[in-house]
Amino acid sequence: MLKISELAAKTGLTAHTIRFYEKHGLISASERSEAGYRYYNEADIRRAEFVKTARNIGFSLEDISQLLSIRVDKTSHSCQEVTDITQHKLDEVNAKLEELRSMQNTLQILLKSCCGGPENATHCSIMEALEAGDLKKTRSAA
Amino acid sequence: MLKISELAAKTGLTAHTIRFYEKHGLISASERSEAGYRYYNEADIRRAEFVKTARNIGFSLEDISQLLSIRVDKTSHSCQEVTDITQHKLDEVNAKLEELRSMQNTLQILLKSCCGGPENATHCSIMEALEAGDLKKTRSAA
DNA sequence: ATTGACCTTAGAGTCAACTCTAAGCTTATA
DNA sequence: TATAAGCTTAGAGTTGACTCTAAGGTCAAT
Numbered sequence: 176m177l178k179i180s181e182l183a184a185k186t187g188l189t190a191h192t193i194r195f196y197e198k199h200g201l202i203s204a205s206e207r208s209e210a211g212y213r214y215y216n217e218a219d220i221r222r223a224e225f226v227k228t229a230r231n232i233g234f235s236l237e238d239i240s241q242l243l244s245i246r247v248d249k250t251s252h253s254c255q256e257v258t259d260i261t262q263h264k265l266d267e268v269n270a271k272l273e274e275l276r277s278m279q280n281t282l283q284i285l286l287k288s289c290c291g292g293p294e295n296a297t298h299c300s301i302m303e304a305l306e307a308g309d310l311k312k313t314r315s316a317a
Numbered sequence: 318m319l320k321i322s323e324l325a326a327k328t329g330l331t332a333h334t335i336r337f338y339e340k341h342g343l344i345s346a347s348e349r350s351e352a353g354y355r356y357y358n359e360a361d362i363r364r365a366e367f368v369k370t371a372r373n374i375g376f377s378l379e380d381i382s383q384l385l386s387i388r389v390d391k392t393s394h395s396c397q398e399v400t401d402i403t404q405h406k407l408d409e410v411n412a413k414l415e416e417l418r419s420m421q422n423t424l425q426i427l428l429k430s431c432c433g434g435p436e437n438a439t440h441c442s443i444m445e446a447l448e449a450g451d452l453k454k455t456r457s458a459a
Numbered sequence: 460a461t462t463g464a465c466c467t468t469a470g471a472g473t474c475a476a477c478t479c480t481a482a483g484c485t486t487a488t489a
Numbered sequence: 490t491a492t493a494a495g496c497t498t499a500g501a502g503t504t505g506a507c508t509c510t511a512a513g514g515t516c517a518a519t
Contacts (some may be wrong), residue, residue, distance in 0.1 A: 180465070191508060210515055211467055213516095221448070228450040232427075233420040236506070242447065249438040257443045258433035265424040268417055275414050276374040278487090282407040285412075291400035296391040301399045305384065306363070308370040322495070331498085333478060341476095352485055352499055378476070466515065471508100478503070485496065 176206065176214040185220065186227045193223070198246035199236060201226050201243060222246075234264060270315075318348065318356040327362065328369045335365070343368050343385060364388075371430060376406060412457075419455035 179190045188196070196202040202223050204213035225244070225246065229239045238260055245252040288300040296302055304310060321332045330338070338344040343402040344365050346355035357365070367388065371381045380402055430442040438444055446452060 178466080189508085192506085194404055194468095195507060201393075208466095208515090212515080213466085224450050225447055228335055228447050228452055231454040231456055232423050232452055233456050240424075242444075245438055246444060249441065249444065252438045253435050254432050254441045254443075255435055257438055257441050258428060258431050261424055261427050261443055265421065265428065268421050268424060272414065272417050272421060275410055275417065279407065279410050279414060280375050282403055282410060285403050286400060286407065289400050289403075292397050293395050294399055296387055296394045296399055297395055299391065299396045299399050301396075301403055302384075302388060302391065305367055305370050305374075308366050310374055312373040314373055314375050320496080321484090331478085334476085336497095337477060350496095354485080355496085461509100462517105462519080464516085464518105467513080469511095471510075473508070474506100478501100480501075480517100481499095483497080485494100487492105487494080489490100489492085 176216055177220065179204075179213050182215045182220065182223060183309075186223050188223070188227060196223075196236075199240075201236065201239060222247060233268065234260075238264060274313060274315060277311070281310055281313055318358055319362065321346075321355050321357075324357045324362065324365055328365050330365070330369060338365075338368060338378075341382075343378065348420060375410065376402075380406060416455060416457060419453070423452055423455055 177185065179193055182188075183193060184207060185192045188288075193202060197204070203219065204215050204217055206214040206216065208214060222243070225243070226239055229242055230236075234242065242257070245256060266291055285301045288304065320328065321335055324330075325332045325335060328335075335344060339346070345361065346357050347361055348356040348358065350356060364385070367385070368381055371384055372378075377385065383402055384399070387398060427443045427446055430446065
């Protein structure tokens, strides 16, 4: 049985984050001491590590919530449900990659066009390009 | 002279966003009607379009703020200042790209490993991989 | 017995960039 | 003249994932 700071050390989460995850139903301590201290057993630890792993991959807390409900009763959930969540995340990642590549491209073009030297910016080609506004849109949402 | 909704139409920003940008010092109306209505002249419009272009490229409002201070007095700023901002943004974008590529890779591996079928998730290889926790970390910050 | 490290809670604060609301003027059109 | 569309402001709400604070209780070691 681990105390919260021990679980924190083990998972690399902070105690604050663990409590935060508990509030959002991702993690819980199956026991409490008389004084109210959280105590985590083996199953709790595995669940916390599952959450950490999923988080590291980039799943949102909402995604992880879904994955956890599958996890607690695998027999009543299908592989398809799991791949759906994963595919959806991949779609998001791909969309973001597309956006970032476009930003990268534009920024590289801007940098190549400018001398970058100590001369004053009166004829800076980056500034001119921003004035001209003929740069393609790279950003969709925040 | 354009009213706020006309500037909105012209730039593709909303009137709300224009006021928000004003509050943050990015845009302003050089005139007001007696009733307090904002009126934008040619220079205001060019500035608003500059902001929009920079925003589309992916610069933060903070970045844009810096670019605008260079813009209003180009002679006392160097090309290097401009490229520094641009390079810094590119560095950010590259870091994020790296992170996302790693996420993409992991997600693709997971998807390839799982049948994705209607069978129950008892032996789902995605779930197993998440349990095992041997997936490399892809995420650094939110 | 006292220190100091650790634990508890509810709730507030942070970040970025909006987005919206309410209450009340103003202006253009029918 | 009445109605609707558009403008004003201050300020609150949104999103996601934390992050921190205050005020206090607990525990191990000296």
